[in-house]
Amino acid sequence: MVTIKNDKEIEYMRESCRIVRETLEFVGRNIRAGMTTKEVDELVYKYITSCGAYPSELGYEGYPASSCVSVNEVVVHGIPNDRVLLDGDIVSVDITAEKNGFHGDACRTFLIGDVSEEKKRLVKITKECFFKAIEGLQAGVPLYNISNAVQTHAESNGYGVVRALTGHGIGREMHEDPAVPNYGKRGTGMRLRAGMTICIEPMINMGTWKVYQDRNDGWTIYTADGKPAAHYENTVLIKEDGVEILTL
Ligand code: MF3
Ligand code: CO
Ligand code: CO
Numbered sequence: 001m002v003t004i005k006n007d008k009e010i011e012y013m014r015e016s017c018r019i020v021r022e023t024l025e026f027v028g029r030n031i032r033a034g035m036t037t038k039e040v041d042e043l044v045y046k047y048i049t050s051c052g053a054y055p056s057e058l059g060y061e062g063y064p065a066s067s068c069v070s071v072n073e074v075v076v077h078g079i080p081n082d083r084v085l086l087d088g089d090i091v092s093v094d095i096t097a098e099k100n101g102f103h104g105d106a107c108r109t110f111l112i113g114d115v116s117e118e119k120k121r122l123v124k125i126t127k128e129c130f131f132k133a134i135e136g137l138q139a140g141v142p143l144y145n146i147s148n149a150v151q152t153h154a155e156s157n158g159y160g161v162v163r164a165l166t167g168h169g170i171g172r173e174m175h176e177d178p179a180v181p182n183y184g185k186r187g188t189g190m191r192l193r194a195g196m197t198i199c200i201e202p203m204i205n206m207g208t209w210k211v212y213q214d215r216n217d218g219w220t221i222y223t224a225d226g227k228p229a230a231h232y233e234n235t236v237l238i239k240e241d242g243v244e245i246l247t248l
Contacts, residue, residue, distance in 0.1 A: 002169060002177045004195035009102065010237060013171070013197055016053065017104030017235050017246035019097045023047040024108050024247075033087045033113050037069035040093060041080035048097045056098040056174055063219065068094040068107075070220075075162055075203055075211050075229040077219040087113035090123055092231040096174055103174045105199045106247035107233035119228055122159065122206050126230035129153045129182075129202035139194040139240050147184030150202045154182075160209030162229070165221065167201040170235055192238045197246070201233035 026047045045066040048055045055066035070078035070092040094107035109123045132149040154161045167180030207227035214220035237244040
Protein backbone atom coordinates (compact mmCIF):
# COMPACT_ATOMS: atom_id res chain seq x y z
CA MET A 1 0.00 0.00 0.00
CA VAL A 2 1.29 3.45 -0.93
CA THR A 3 1.03 5.86 2.00
CA ILE A 4 0.66 9.64 1.72
CA LYS A 5 2.18 11.52 4.65
CA ASN A 6 0.44 14.49 6.24
CA ASP A 7 2.34 17.55 7.53
CA LYS A 8 2.95 16.13 10.99
CA GLU A 9 4.17 12.84 9.57
CA ILE A 10 6.49 14.70 7.21
CA GLU A 11 7.97 16.53 10.21
CA TYR A 12 8.70 13.16 11.83
CA MET A 13 10.21 11.87 8.58
CA ARG A 14 12.45 14.95 8.43
CA GLU A 15 13.72 14.28 11.92
CA SER A 16 14.51 10.58 11.33
CA CYS A 17 16.16 11.45 8.04
CA ARG A 18 18.25 14.21 9.62
CA ILE A 19 19.56 11.65 12.12
CA VAL A 20 20.44 9.30 9.26
CA ARG A 21 22.28 12.09 7.43
CA GLU A 22 24.21 13.15 10.54
CA THR A 23 25.13 9.54 11.29
CA LEU A 24 26.56 9.06 7.80
CA GLU A 25 28.51 12.32 8.15
CA PHE A 26 29.86 11.05 11.48
CA VAL A 27 30.85 7.76 9.84
CA GLY A 28 32.52 9.69 7.02
CA ARG A 29 34.66 11.62 9.51
CA ASN A 30 35.76 8.46 11.32
CA ILE A 31 35.98 5.61 8.82
CA ARG A 32 39.55 4.65 7.91
CA ALA A 33 41.88 1.84 6.85
CA GLY A 34 42.59 -0.64 9.64
CA MET A 35 39.08 -0.46 11.06
CA THR A 36 36.84 -3.53 10.88
CA THR A 37 33.35 -3.32 9.42
CA LYS A 38 32.09 -4.22 12.90
CA GLU A 39 33.77 -1.11 14.28
CA VAL A 40 31.94 0.92 11.63
CA ASP A 41 28.71 -0.65 12.86
CA GLU A 42 29.53 0.37 16.43
CA LEU A 43 29.90 4.00 15.32
CA VAL A 44 26.46 3.78 13.70
CA TYR A 45 24.81 2.21 16.74
CA LYS A 46 26.31 4.77 19.12
CA TYR A 47 25.43 7.80 17.02
CA ILE A 48 21.85 6.81 16.24
CA THR A 49 21.01 5.81 19.80
CA SER A 50 22.62 9.03 21.12
CA CYS A 51 19.97 10.87 19.05
CA GLY A 52 17.16 9.05 20.83
CA ALA A 53 16.47 7.00 17.70
CA TYR A 54 16.62 3.27 16.95
CA PRO A 55 18.85 1.73 14.24
CA SER A 56 15.93 -0.08 12.67
CA GLU A 57 17.97 -2.48 10.54
CA LEU A 58 18.87 -4.18 13.84
CA GLY A 59 16.42 -7.07 14.14
CA TYR A 60 14.73 -6.32 10.82
CA GLU A 61 13.69 -9.76 9.53
CA GLY A 62 16.41 -11.10 11.80
CA TYR A 63 19.18 -8.85 10.48
CA PRO A 64 21.91 -8.93 13.16
CA ALA A 65 23.45 -5.42 13.00
CA SER A 66 22.74 -1.67 12.98
CA SER A 67 24.14 -1.09 9.49
CA CYS A 68 24.94 -2.76 6.21
CA VAL A 69 28.66 -2.34 5.50
CA SER A 70 29.47 -3.58 2.00
CA VAL A 71 33.08 -3.63 0.82
CA ASN A 72 34.16 -3.70 -2.87
CA GLU A 73 32.51 -6.80 -4.45
CA VAL A 74 29.76 -6.82 -1.82
CA VAL A 75 26.85 -4.94 -3.39
CA VAL A 76 24.56 -4.53 -0.37
CA HIS A 77 23.57 -6.11 2.97
CA GLY A 78 27.14 -6.77 4.08
CA ILE A 79 26.89 -7.93 7.69
CA PRO A 80 29.48 -6.12 9.82
CA ASN A 81 32.23 -8.57 10.83
CA ASP A 82 36.00 -8.80 11.33
CA ARG A 83 36.86 -7.79 7.76
CA VAL A 84 39.49 -5.05 7.98
CA LEU A 85 39.14 -2.02 5.71
CA LEU A 86 42.18 -1.67 3.46
CA ASP A 87 43.67 1.23 1.58
CA GLY A 88 41.95 1.35 -1.81
CA ASP A 89 38.64 -0.17 -0.67
CA ILE A 90 35.24 1.34 -1.42
CA VAL A 91 32.72 0.81 1.37
CA SER A 92 28.96 1.36 1.26
CA VAL A 93 27.38 2.13 4.60
CA ASP A 94 23.60 1.81 4.42
CA ILE A 95 21.63 2.76 7.53
CA THR A 96 18.13 3.40 8.75
CA ALA A 97 16.92 5.19 11.86
CA GLU A 98 13.47 5.17 13.42
CA LYS A 99 12.13 7.89 15.70
CA ASN A 100 8.52 8.77 16.55
CA GLY A 101 7.45 5.72 14.53
CA PHE A 102 8.99 6.85 11.23
CA HIS A 103 12.07 5.60 9.39
CA GLY A 104 14.77 7.36 7.39
CA ASP A 105 17.10 5.42 5.07
CA ALA A 106 20.27 6.43 3.23
CA CYS A 107 23.57 5.05 2.00
CA ARG A 108 26.94 6.49 1.03
CA THR A 109 29.91 4.73 -0.55
CA PHE A 110 33.10 5.87 1.17
CA LEU A 111 36.62 5.82 -0.29
CA ILE A 112 39.32 4.35 1.95
CA GLY A 113 42.71 5.98 1.42
CA ASP A 114 44.13 5.90 -2.08
CA VAL A 115 41.39 4.50 -4.36
CA SER A 116 41.92 3.64 -8.04
CA GLU A 117 40.54 5.99 -10.68
CA GLU A 118 38.20 3.30 -12.02
CA LYS A 119 36.64 2.69 -8.60
CA LYS A 120 36.35 6.43 -7.96
CA ARG A 121 34.54 6.77 -11.26
CA LEU A 122 32.08 4.01 -10.31
CA VAL A 123 31.28 5.78 -7.04
CA LYS A 124 30.85 9.13 -8.79
CA ILE A 125 28.58 7.79 -11.54
CA THR A 126 26.45 5.92 -8.98
CA LYS A 127 25.84 9.16 -7.08
CA GLU A 128 25.09 10.94 -10.37
CA CYS A 129 22.47 8.26 -11.13
CA PHE A 130 20.53 9.44 -8.08
CA PHE A 131 20.67 13.08 -9.17
CA LYS A 132 19.65 12.21 -12.74
CA ALA A 133 16.68 10.34 -11.24
CA ILE A 134 15.38 13.37 -9.34
CA GLU A 135 15.72 15.79 -12.26
CA GLY A 136 12.23 17.10 -12.97
CA LEU A 137 10.74 14.80 -10.36
CA GLN A 138 7.47 15.99 -8.83
CA ALA A 139 3.85 14.90 -8.34
CA GLY A 140 2.37 13.46 -11.55
CA VAL A 141 5.63 12.05 -12.91
CA PRO A 142 5.51 8.32 -13.81
CA LEU A 143 7.44 6.22 -11.30
CA TYR A 144 9.59 4.40 -13.82
CA ASN A 145 11.04 7.65 -15.12
CA ILE A 146 13.23 7.37 -12.01
CA SER A 147 14.18 3.83 -12.97
CA ASN A 148 14.94 4.75 -16.55
CA ALA A 149 17.12 7.71 -15.57
CA VAL A 150 19.27 5.49 -13.32
CA GLN A 151 19.55 2.74 -15.90
CA THR A 152 20.39 5.07 -18.77
CA HIS A 153 23.15 6.86 -16.89
CA ALA A 154 24.71 3.67 -15.52
CA GLU A 155 24.57 1.65 -18.73
CA SER A 156 25.78 4.49 -20.94
CA ASN A 157 28.85 4.52 -18.70
CA GLY A 158 29.35 0.78 -19.22
CA TYR A 159 28.10 -0.38 -15.84
CA GLY A 160 25.68 -3.10 -14.77
CA VAL A 161 22.43 -2.18 -13.00
CA VAL A 162 21.45 -4.51 -10.16
CA ARG A 163 17.95 -5.87 -10.73
CA ALA A 164 17.48 -8.21 -7.80
CA LEU A 165 16.97 -5.31 -5.37
CA THR A 166 15.05 -2.05 -5.64
CA GLY A 167 14.32 1.20 -3.88
CA HIS A 168 11.02 1.48 -2.04
CA GLY A 169 8.48 3.61 -0.28
CA ILE A 170 9.22 4.39 3.38
CA GLY A 171 7.37 5.73 6.40
CA ARG A 172 6.01 3.87 9.40
CA GLU A 173 7.54 0.81 7.72
CA MET A 174 11.12 0.70 6.47
CA HIS A 175 9.91 -0.88 3.25
CA GLU A 176 6.58 0.30 1.84
CA ASP A 177 5.09 0.32 -1.63
CA PRO A 178 5.93 1.16 -4.31
CA ALA A 179 9.06 -0.75 -5.31
CA VAL A 180 11.41 1.66 -7.09
CA PRO A 181 13.52 -0.36 -9.56
CA ASN A 182 16.74 0.98 -11.03
CA TYR A 183 15.74 -0.13 -14.53
CA GLY A 184 12.53 0.48 -16.47
CA LYS A 185 10.69 2.22 -19.24
CA ARG A 186 10.11 5.98 -19.26
CA GLY A 187 6.46 7.03 -19.14
CA THR A 188 5.32 3.91 -17.30
CA GLY A 189 4.47 3.06 -13.72
CA MET A 190 2.19 4.77 -11.22
CA ARG A 191 2.09 8.54 -11.13
CA LEU A 192 3.83 9.95 -8.07
CA ARG A 193 1.74 11.91 -5.59
CA ALA A 194 2.61 14.74 -3.23
CA GLY A 195 3.26 13.39 0.26
CA MET A 196 4.83 10.14 -0.92
CA THR A 197 8.22 9.41 0.63
CA ILE A 198 10.44 7.05 -1.35
CA CYS A 199 13.99 5.76 -1.25
CA ILE A 200 15.87 6.07 -4.52
CA GLU A 201 18.93 3.88 -4.33
CA PRO A 202 21.05 3.07 -7.37
CA MET A 203 23.10 -0.12 -6.86
CA ILE A 204 25.61 -0.14 -9.69
CA ASN A 205 28.21 -2.75 -10.63
CA MET A 206 31.46 -2.11 -12.48
CA GLY A 207 30.93 -5.33 -14.44
CA THR A 208 27.93 -7.60 -14.84
CA TRP A 209 24.54 -6.69 -13.34
CA LYS A 210 24.27 -10.24 -12.00
CA VAL A 211 24.53 -10.84 -8.27
CA TYR A 212 24.20 -13.73 -5.84
CA GLN A 213 23.31 -14.07 -2.18
CA ASP A 214 25.55 -15.65 0.45
CA ARG A 215 24.10 -19.09 1.11
CA ASN A 216 25.45 -19.19 4.66
CA ASP A 217 24.39 -15.87 6.14
CA GLY A 218 21.34 -15.41 3.87
CA TRP A 219 22.02 -11.66 3.52
CA THR A 220 25.25 -10.63 1.82
CA ILE A 221 24.78 -9.81 -1.88
CA TYR A 222 27.91 -10.15 -4.06
CA THR A 223 28.60 -9.25 -7.68
CA ALA A 224 28.62 -12.44 -9.77
CA ASP A 225 31.97 -11.54 -11.36
CA GLY A 226 33.69 -10.31 -8.19
CA LYS A 227 34.09 -6.78 -9.56
CA PRO A 228 33.27 -3.82 -7.30
CA ALA A 229 29.83 -2.29 -6.78
CA ALA A 230 28.66 1.06 -5.41
CA HIS A 231 25.44 2.17 -3.72
CA TYR A 232 24.00 5.62 -3.08
CA GLU A 233 20.62 6.24 -1.43
CA ASN A 234 18.45 9.05 -0.14
CA THR A 235 14.94 9.29 1.25
CA VAL A 236 12.99 11.75 -0.91
CA LEU A 237 9.68 13.55 -0.33
CA ILE A 238 7.56 14.10 -3.44
CA LYS A 239 5.98 17.56 -3.58
CA GLU A 240 3.61 19.25 -6.04
CA ASP A 241 6.44 21.29 -7.51
CA GLY A 242 9.54 19.19 -6.91
CA VAL A 243 11.22 17.04 -4.30
CA GLU A 244 12.82 17.49 -0.90
CA ILE A 245 15.80 15.22 -0.29
CA LEU A 246 15.22 14.43 3.37
CA THR A 247 18.58 12.75 4.01
CA LEU A 248 20.72 15.55 2.54
N1 MF3 B 1 18.64 0.03 4.25
C1 MF3 B 1 18.33 -1.05 3.35
C2 MF3 B 1 17.50 -0.48 2.22
O1 MF3 B 1 17.94 0.46 1.61
C3 MF3 B 1 17.62 -2.14 4.05
C4 MF3 B 1 18.52 -3.03 4.74
S1 MF3 B 1 17.59 -4.24 5.45
C5 MF3 B 1 18.64 -5.01 6.46
O2 MF3 B 1 16.43 -0.85 1.91
F1 MF3 B 1 17.94 -5.86 7.10
F2 MF3 B 1 19.62 -5.54 5.74
F3 MF3 B 1 19.21 -4.16 7.27
CO1 CO C 1 19.13 1.70 2.79
CO1 CO D 1 16.37 1.64 1.11
